[in-house]
Amino acid sequence: MSGFLYRLVKENFALKVFAVFLTFWGLLSLGFAGLLFECERRALSMTLMQQGSVLAGILASSSRLGVFSEDRDELLGPVAGVFEQKAVDHVVVYSRRGEPLISLKRKKTGVSEEDRKPEASSKIDAVMQSLESTPCAATHLETNEGWEFWRPVVAGSAHTSPDLLFFEEDRKDAPGEVIGCVKVAFARRSLEEPLQRLFYKSAVVWGIFLLMGACLTFWMAGRLMQPLRRLTDGVQRLGKGEAALPVMVSSRDEIGRLARSFNEMTASLETRESEKRELESRLMQRQKMEAVGTLAGGIAHDFNNVLAAVMGYLELALGAVAPDSDVSHNIDGAILAAKRGRSLIKQILLFSHRQQEDVVPVQMEELAEECLDMVRTTVPAGVRIDFRVKGAMADVIADPTQILQVLLNLTTNAAHAMPDGGVLGVELDSLDLDGRAAGKELDLKAGGYVRLTVSDTGHGIDPEILDKIFDPYFTTREKGKGSGLGLAVVHGIVKRHGGAIQVKSERGKGSVFEVYFPSVPRGPEETEPLSGASSDTGRHARILFVDDEAVIVETARKLLVRLGFEVTAFYDPVEALERFEADPEAFDLVITDVAMPNLYGDILAAMMRDVRPDLPIVLCTGYTERMTAEKAAAMGLGVRMVMKPLTSADFERIIEEVLNEAADARGGAAADDSGRAQTPPGGS
Structure with a gap:
C-alpha cells in the first residue's frame, strides 16, 4: 500500500504539491496546538500552586487555637473545610513538636501511616526549622505523589484580631512565635486530569486546523495545478500532432509567464506548421514543374529539329513558287506558324528555368x-x-x-x-x-x-x-x-x-x-549594310555542316547552297572530324549540332580548334544543358551558339557575323605581328 501511494505521489505533481503544503500546514498547526497546550499547562500549574498556598494559609490561620490547645475536635472543622476542595488529597496539622494532631487523606480518615515514619519526622523537623527561620513564608515541595504546601501556625500576629490579645504578653520579646504547621497535599491526578482534558482539546483544535489546512491546500493546489494541467494537455496534444488550445491564465507570476510563453510557442509552432505545409506544397509544385521542365527539355531538342525541317522545307518550297501567288502566301503563313511554335518552345524552357536569358534592347x-x-x-x-x-x-x-x-x-x-x-x-x-x-x-x-x-x-x-x-x-x-x-x-x-x-x-x-x-533611349534605325568584300567573301565561303538528323542536313544544305555557299555535309561527327583533319584549310566555317551520338558538337569544335585555332564555328542546338552562350564565348573568338530552328535569313546573318568576326580577329593578330616585327631591338 505504501509503495502504491509512493508511486502515486511520485507520478502526480498535484499530489506532491498537496502533500508538501499539507505537511507544512500540519506542522504549523501542530506547533500552534503545542504552544496552546503549554500555555494552558503553565496556567493550570500556576493556579494549582496559588490554590495550594492559599488553602495552606487559610488552614494555618484558622487552626491556631486548635494547635495551641492541641484539641483535635477544634481542628476538625478547619481541616474538613479545606479537605472539601476537590484538588486536595491530604491535609495534616502538626504541633510544635512535629506530631500530627489531625490528618485527613482522600478515601482515608485519621492519621496517615506515612507521617508516623521516622523519615516523616525528619522531614517535618527540617520543614519546621525552615518555617521558624521565616515565620511569614510558605514552603511548597514536589514529591512523587504530587505537591505539598506547608505553612507555619503562628501564635501572634501584627493584625488586629481578638485572638491576638491572648498572646500579647508572650509576643513582646518574640512576636509571631511558630506553634505548629499545616500541610496541604495535592495529588498529581489533580493536574493530570485537567491536562488530559486540555490535551484532548488541543488535539481537537489541531484536527480542526489540519482539516481547514487540507481544504485550503486542496483548493490552492487545484488553482495552482489548473494551468499546469492545461499546459500538460497542450504539450500532449502537440506531441500527438494535434492543435493545442491556448492556456488562459491572468496571473503575472511564474506560472502566468510560463502559460504566456507556451501560448506564444504554440502560435509559433502553428505558424511554422502552416509555413511547413505551404513549403511542402511549393516543393511538390516545384518538383512537378521540374518534372515538366525535364520533359520539356527532353522533347525540346526533337521538337526543334522537327520545326527546323518544317521551316527548311517551307522556305525551299517558297523559293520554288511565284512571289505573289496564293501558294506563296500560304507558305508564308505556315512559316509564321512555325516561328510561333519556336517562340512557344522558348517560353516552355523559360518557364521551366531551362532557357538562358537573352537581355537585349526590346521594342x-x-x-x-x-x-x-x-x-x-x-x-x-x-x-x-x-x-x-x-x-x-x-x-x-x-x-x-x-x-x-x-x-x-x-x-x-x-x-x-x-x-x-x-x-x-x-x-x-x-x-x-x-x-x-x-x-x-x-x-x-x-x-x-x-x-x-x-x-x-x-x-x-x-x-x-x-x-x-x-x-x-x-x-x-x-x-x-x-x-x-x-x-x-x-x-x-x-x-x-x-x-x-x-x-x-x-x-x-x-x-x-x-x-x-x-x-x-532608342537609337537610330539600323540599315542593312551594303554588299562589300566581306559579304562577297561570305557568299563563297566553304562550310562544313554536321548534324545527325538527315532531314536537317538535307534542308540546311539546300538552303545554304541557294544562298551561294559551298557546303560539305556529314551525318556522323567522327567522319566529319576525319575529313577536317585531312585538310584543315579546306573549310572557312563549321556549323555543327551539339547533341549528337558518338561525339558531342562542343567536343568536336574543341578538337577542330586544336588543329586550327582560328576556325570559325557555329554551334546549333535544339536544347541541351551542355552548351550555353557563356560556354561558347569562353571557347574564343569566332565561336557562336544559336538555337534551332533557323531560317535562311538567320543562316545568312549568323554566317556573315561569324566570318566577319573571325576576319577582324585575324586582321588584328596580323597587325600585332607586323608591329612587333618593325620594332627595333631594345626599342619600345
Missing part, C-alpha cells in the same frame, strides 16, 4: 503586336482588342521571351475575365517619373520608364483578395482551370527587370494592370 510595341496576334485566336468572340501606342517609344533592356510571357499572361487573364465579351485594352507609352511619384507610389527610382497598361471590362477583383493575387498558387478559378502561377511569374519577371506592377480594380467594372519597365 515593346513589336512584342505587343506579336502577343496580340497569338491572343486573338484564343479570346472569346465577343472580346474586342484595342491596342494603342502613345507618343514616341523608348526601348527596354530585357529578355524578349520573358516580356512576351508577361504580355501573354496579362492579356490572357484579361480575356478570361470577360467570358461574355468586352474590351481588352493594351496601351504603351514612355514617361519620366520624378522621385516622389516613383518612390512613394511604385517603389522605383526616378527616371525613364515604359508603361504597359492592360485593362478589361470584366467582373473585377474583390478588394479582400486584391493583395493576394500575386501570391504563388493563388487563383480564383475553378479547380483544374488555373495553376495560380501566372501573376506570380509576371511579378517575378517585372521585379527581376527592376520594374514595378500595380493593379486597380472595381467590382463589376473591370481591372487595370500597369507595368513599369526601366527604359533606355
